[in-house]
Amino acid sequence: MANGESGSVENMRTQMDRAREYAEVDENVFTRMQHPERTLKVSVPVLMDDGEERVFEGYRCQFDGGRGPYKGGVRYHPSVTMDEVTALAGWMSWKNALVDLPYGGAKGGVSCDPKELSRDELKRLTRRYTEGIRRMIGPQIDIPAPDMNTNPQVMAWMMDTYSVYEGYTVPQVVTGKPVEIGGTPGRVEATGRGVSIVTEQLFEHLDEAIDDATVAIQGFGNVGAWAARLLARRGANVVAASDVSGGLYDPDGLDVIGLAEYVEEGGDLAEYGDPDATEIANDALLALDVDVVIPAAIANVITTEVAENLEAGVVVEAANGPTTPGADDVLAERDIPVVPDILANAGGVTVSYLEWVQNTQEYAWTLEQVNAELERRLVSAFDETVETYTDRGIPDLRTAAYAIAIDRCGRAHSYRGLFP
Ligand code: GLU
Numbered sequence: 001m002a003n004g005e006s007g008s009v010e011n012m013r014t015q016m017d018r019a020r021e022y023a024e025v026d027e028n029v030f031t032r033m034q035h036p037e038r039t040l041k042v043s044v045p046v047l048m049d050d051g052e053e054r055v056f057e058g059y060r061c062q063f064d065g066g067r068g069p070y071k072g073g074v075r076y077h078p079s080v081t082m083d084e085v086t087a088l089a090g091w092m093s094w095k096n097a098l099v100d101l102p103y104g105g106a107k108g109g110v111s112c113d114p115k116e117l118s119r120d121e122l123k124r125l126t127r128r129y130t131e132g133i134r135r136m137i138g139p140q141i142d143i144p145a146p147d148m149n150t151n152p153q154v155m156a157w158m159m160d161t162y163s164v165y166e167g168y169t170v171p172q173v174v175t176g177k178p179v180e181i182g183g184t185p186g187r188v189e190a191t192g193r194g195v196s197i198v199t200e201q202l203f204e205h206l207d208e209a210i211d212d213a214t215v216a217i218q219g220f221g222n223v224g225a226w227a228a229r230l231l232a233r234r235g236a237n238v239v240a241a242s243d244v245s246g247g248l249y250d251p252d253g254l255d256v257i258g259l260a261e262y263v264e265e266g267g268d269l270a271e272y273g274d275p276d277a278t279e280i281a282n283d284a285l286l287a288l289d290v291d292v293v294i295p296a297a298i299a300n301v302i303t304t305e306v307a308e309n310l311e312a313g314v315v316v317e318a319a320n321g322p323t324t325p326g327a328d329d330v331l332a333e334r335d336i337p338v339v340p341d342i343l344a345n346a347g348g349v350t351v352s353y354l355e356w357v358q359n360t361q362e363y364a365w366t367l368e369q370v371n372a373e374l375e376r377r378l379v380s381a382f383d384e385t386v387e388t389y390t391d392r393g394i395p396d397l398r399t400a401a402y403a404i405a406i407d408r409c410g411r412a413h414s415y416r417g418l419f420p
Contacts, residue, residue: 008087008299014325019402022392025410033409036063036086042132044110046125049118060108060133062142063089066412069140070106071096073147080109091320094405095342099381101353106142114149126154130161139172145352146176172359175352184355185367192226194347194378195318198339200234201382211235214290218242219297220269223318225260232256242285246270249280295322302327317341332396340398343385350377
């Protein structure tokens with residue numbers, strides 16, 4: 001791989017290259033947009049409960065700031081590397097542009113396994129990581145949010161740490177906070193809700209009914225579990241779900257409400273006592289003959305080989321970067337539509353934006369207002385993507401979504417010009 005990069009940044013650049021011919025972007029501006037603006041690597045020493053000190057590695061990458069303050073989540077996962085964080089920051093930049101939020105894109109993370117950390121260790125790690133990146137973030141500069149294995153509690157610690165240094169409470173420095181300290185109703189389920197909204201839109205577009213459509217979900221964390229619940233509420237039949245502990249399959253439909261509650265309380269998905277469900281391995285789940293398959297876990301799970309064996313009618317990407325460019329080619333050839341991550345999982349950052357707006361206005365909205373605004377924005381981004389795909393004769397929805405995002409970011413850079 002070029003320049004010592006592993007897969008994710010290279011995949012993202014390939015996705016950008018594919019959209020370039022459909023975007024009206026200046027060549028120099030495009031080259032600039034391929035390079036992250038800055039990445040900070042910090043050492044995160046943490047006093048463990050046993051009295052030992054351990055040093056973790058943390059990162060924050062600000063990829064493209066043409067359209068506004070940088071915005072994107074923070075993940076805690078053993079897979080976190082500079083390459084992964086950089087690609088994720090790039091994807092945030094294009095996602096925020098596609099849904100037309102006044103933001104650039106960023107991402108951060110700490111390489112750790114949060115399952116092995118106590119609550120106190122997690123708190124110390126979060127505070128030290130926040131101290132490490134605090135010169136880089138701020139309510140008008142860069143606004144972190146939850147991502148894989150981070151949650152409202154982690155955001156509360158980040159907000160508190162930043163506020164201690166500033167000397168006053170700064171709620172709008174992070175989004176995804178608990179409602180009690182400036183979070184918004186609807187943020188926890190927003191990404192899953194967005195997945196259910198775009199899936200329904202796709203079915204409408206294909207002139208098919210979502211009622212009783214069969215769904216398989218790989219990954220049952222916050223996003224997967226909420227997507228399952230909300231799709232079931234829209235009439236779909238979630239027949240399979242999996243996470244790192246294993247998978248469950250019931251052709252008549254899983255008890256998603258019970259399963260989600262059980263997993264949220266710390267249970268292993270594979271251990272859920274559903275007498276009608278059988279075990280299913282992760283790769284078998286991705287090969288199920290269902291109407292919708294939803295990768296909702298980590299990147300690069302739909303490889304060329306997985307794409308060749310995929311039997312689902314459509315793929316909706318709840319995770320970031322789950323499909324490799326080679327797999328995209330196979331799926332396009334096989335006429336299997338893919339709703340790309342930057343559209344399918346944009347519900348989270350959209351509601352983050354609404355939280356930031358409320359914090360800035362110092363005025364709280366109702367859940368109904370938040371959900372209505374989320375739906376309006378996602379439906380509009382979906383319609384624009386399909387229109388661009390059709391009007392410009394673009395081979396797939398991802399390339400269409402990228403063309404819109406690259407156009408928007410490119411125009412922002414052209415107006416602003418190159419400094420000095
Ligand atoms: N981590 C989420 C994402 O990948 C949300 C980011 C945010 O709310 O800023 O889109």
